[in-house]
Amino acid sequence: MNKNIPPLRTVDGAALMSQPLRPPNFVVDTLIAQGLHLLAGSPKVGKSWLALWLSVMVAKGEPVWKMPTKQGTTLYLCLEDSVLRIQNRLFEITEDAPSSVHFCTECALIGQGLEEQVETFLATHPDTVLVIIDTLQMVRPARDATYANDYRDLSALKRIADAHGIAILLIHHLRKETADDVFNRISGTTAISGAVDSSFTLVEERRGSGRAKLSCVGRDIEYRELTLERNGENVWELVSDS
Template sequence: MTTVYKPIEFVVDGLLAQGLYILAGAPKVGKSWLALDMCLSIAKGEKVLDQETTQGTALYLCLEDSYVRIQNRLYEITDEPTERLHFVIMSESIGSGLEEQIKNFKKEHSDLKVVFIDTLQMIRESTDNGYGSDYKELSILKCLADKLEIAIVAVHHTRKCSDSDPFNMISGSTGLSGCVDGSMVLVETKRGSRNAKLYCVGRDIENQEINLVFENSRWKVVDEVTAKEADFFSFAVHDFMLERNYFKGSATELAIMLSKILCKEIFANHIKKELMKHAYELQSYGVTFKSRRSNGQRVIILKYDKSSDTGDGKNLMPEAVKYTDPAVTEMSSEGSEKPLNTLFEGDYGNQKDKNSADPVRKATVPVCNSTDPVQGEKICEVRWTTLDEILNESARKIRSTLASQGIEVPPFKS
């Protein structure tokens, strides 16, 4: 389990990865508009459904349309088409030449990222809708997607009958859903309302229900998208190794050192998992690692080779890295949000004795407010506090802010 594999690449962040997918929906619900928008966004490297994309060539097999209709639709959603987006209105079927056509296209366009097939029924040879037949035909497309390291999305229809589980509405047997890496089902809340929900499930994506509205020929996300915390672990390991070239020590020792760089607590029992997770990326930065036992203890060995470093031997960590939980903030008197780790700067008079018993488990609040005089690195002080102290101090601060605006809020009675 220590072999380093190339990680699965997401074509649409958190939504569409390398592999085979189904995009299903009722006839004329707007599946083709969504497929065209995804293809165009990937080809241009722009966001789609509020998610980042990996730019590359996109191939759209619009087998139920004409070039005239596709051209009209394309200019409905953009004024600037891109040469990386290609259209085909006729193709061979599965097992009769389709795979060779896609392989040849990949040879001519090495940066191919996604192939949309609209619709699945147009490329099927068999008229049998049994489990075995469905699974066998789609497994050919899945093997092709895995071999070429691309995403293939088959546009498909749903049944007329409704179901509490939208994925049961996909036309055909469960062999379709069982074979693919992920399924997306577009369901209008009311026929013709242009409001819909996109249900997503897959092996490499989280189960999602995305509320959409169709505006200006595009499906747009209604929900507020939660920003993901940036992952700087590989940067931290790289910068740590720049001055050392070699490290041998325990996971605890490495965790302490990386915590200083990342300005947040890294747990020792997570170190090996994080190193394995980022191993492929670390190799591109010239860092390799091994984990073995020595004298009955687990030892981690890191090596750095500057000649293999795509970062040119320079520090990769941003100068100002702040890790703030957006769900736990306080409004300052100027109206800007302050992170939780600034709540206790100043008055500590009302804090409890740190040694007192408390039924609530204590939380760790890392605060970076000092500098290493030798290396000029930030040092993370770890202040221990209880959940009750956090809530009480937060309430006090909020009452104080409201009081400055003439609003009196009485203290809570315990």
């Protein structure tokens, strides 16, 4: 028997039930709580436009589709874009981007420095509430797509979100093939859906229509489907919420 291994730290049922309930801390009320989240969609569907808009709206403390936001610093790792492209997109979606939204086009990989880079940013900006990584694939080391590897990579990011009480949103891809359950189209093994606290899929009614369904499922939110429409400024506006 190894005496250096600490014993299990348990809590009994009576003690657990006597503790006051702590509701989840939402960054976007009823939609995005603290924790790790995934937004998946087909290529060129408008995921990055949505991510950029979210980062700005939360930084400004403005509602997202009529849902209140928790204002704070946001970090958008836009790893498939240039600074010029982000600047051009900002001019389209807003007239005044606040200094509390930060952009970065390069970073390290998971397990090779990314965690330390995010931790350093959080230490410098302790009021951070949202980090967006666009895309997940850009921060993953090159290795076999196995359940264990998928779970290991996402767990590293979830630990940061949980430790700091922030939301981390990963932008990801959907497979081309159809499925009865749209969440089964999320690229990678089932570990990706299992490791996150909520998953969102953005699927156009038809390619180029500018109208899409955002399906939402998670541990701290109720299942819902938002119908969105992309306006002339490339902002996804809410059409209906069911």
